Amino acid sequence: MTGPDDDERWVRRALELAQRGPAVDPNPRVGAVLVADGPDGPQVVGEGWHHGAGTAHAEVVALEAAGERARGATAYVSLEPCAHTGRTGPCAQALLAAGVARVVHASSDPGAGSGGGAQVLRDAGVEVRGGVLADEADALVRDWRFATVHGRPRVTWKYASTLDGRVAAADGTSRWITGREARVDVGRARAQHGAVLVGVGTVLADDPQLTARDADGELLPRQPLRVVLGHRLVPRGARVLDGDAPTLHLPTHDVRAALAELHARGVRSVWLEGGPTVAAAFWRAGCVDDVIAYLAPALLGAGPSALGDLGVTTITQARRLRTEGVRLVGDDVRIDLSVGTA
Numbered sequence: 065m066t067g068p069d070d071d072e073r074w075v076r077r078a079l080e081l082a083q084r085g086p087a088v089d090p091n092p093r094v095g096a097v098l099v100a101d102g103p104d105g106p107q108v109v110g111e112g113w114h115h116g117a118g119t120a121h122a123e124v125v126a127l128e129a130a131g132e133r134a135r136g137a138t139a140y141v142s143l144e145p146c147a148h149t150g151r152t153g154p155c156a157q158a159l160l161a162a163g164v165a166r167v168v169h170a171s172s173d174p175g176a177g178s179g180g181g182a183q184v185l186r187d188a189g190v191e192v193r194g195g196v197l198a199d200e201a202d203a204l205v206r207d208w209r210f211a212t213v214h215g216r217p218r219v220t221w222k223y224a225s226t227l228d229g230r231v232a233a234a235d236g237t238s239r240w241i242t243g244r245e246a247r248v249d250v251g252r253a254r255a256q257h258g259a260v261l262v263g264v265g266t267v268l269a270d271d272p273q274l275t276a277r278d279a280d281g282e283l284l285p286r287q288p289l290r291v292v293l294g295h296r297l298v299p300r301g302a303r304v305l306d307g308d309a310p311t312l313h314l315p316t317h318d319v320r321a322a323l324a325e326l327h328a329r330g331v332r333s334v335w336l337e338g339g340p341t342v343a344a345a346f347w348r349a350g351c352v353d354d355v356i357a358y359l360a361p362a363l364l365g366a367g368p369s370a371l372g373d374l375g376v377t378t379i380t381q382a383r384r385l386r387t388e389g390v391r392l393v394g395d396d397v398r399i400d401l402s403v404g405t406a
């Protein structure tokens with residue numbers, strides 16, 4: 065039987081396979097490898113990865129590939145096998161039924177219903193080892209894990225302002241503060257999130273399209289859900305209502321309720337592009353997890369700032385962030401920051 069010395073190698077393979085799954089999906093990316101002892105040493109008898117919500121789990125795909133050869137084999141999985149029956153599953157039972165002798169997994173499953181598969185397997189007499197390459201595996205499913213633990217999608221607040229933090233001039237004009245490269249960067253980032261969110265005020269003022277596009281302006285294959293928050297009506301001809309991507313109007317000002325609704329719809333990450341009022345509402349609700357700021361080398365000296373009132377009145381109450389990275393995007397400076405919500 066393959067032993068602990070080989071564990072990292074095969075978990076690494078499971079992580080490689082996991083990456084073939086969709087990067088943005090309600091479900092985590094998961095890979096699985098079944099390894100049995102062959103005449104010349106360990107031998108892969110089945111591999112699989114999860115292709116997205118509603119399809120078979122990685123373990124089940126690998127078990128199907130292996131057939132009878134799964135009996136006595138070791139299963140390497142990038143995530144703890146599930147113990148629940150959702151759209152599919154439970155994988156812990158499937159591994160038992162196939163006669164797998166040993167299970168090695170990377171991440172644990174924090175889900176209230178889905179977690180606990182390791183214990184199910186142990187109770188049935190299967191040797192289980194968890195936590196192998198866990199940091200890499202956690203990073204691969206970062207948004208899903210966050211959403212599972214917190215019951216809401218992870219939120220990245222993006223804004224583009226002048227060097228003095230203003231998002232429009234005194235007369236309200238705001239096009240284009242940052243340059244083309246920064247706008248292309250944003251178009252790409254949208255595709256990496258489950259939803260793009262703005263307030264209805266932004267729709268009325270700027271009429272943005274909010275689609276994910278490449279440098280040539282072509283629609284990217286995966287479009288985020290466009291979400292408009294707030295009670296006011298979205299006008300019929302608004303560009304967010306074109307057919308290029310799905311759009312959802314949530315007629316509420318309650319940030320937590322809106323995020324709960326998006327979570328229920330399978331959204332695990334939100335790219336927040338709202339104006340100062342919506343951004344401040346997210347901050348006040350404690351629902352900003354990451355910040356991406358594009359700063360243009362321009363000054364206005366007057367006009368609205370990127371963020372509305374947070375209720376901060378003295379310097380010790382300032383929200384302090386951690387700078388994760390800084391780089392030039394065209395002539396603009398992109399700063400990536402994290403808020404520390406874990």
Ligand code: AOF
Pocket residue numbers: 091092093094095113114116117118119120121122123143144145146149150151152153155173175178179
């Ligand atoms: C996956 N793929 O390969 C594994 C998962 O709705 P279901 O039935 O697809 O269940 C989704 C949950 O199953 C998911 O949140 C996670 O807890 C667990 N494991 N999920 O999508 C997989 N192994």
Ligand code: ZN
Pocket residue numbers: 121123145146147152153154155156
């Ligand atoms: Zn499963």
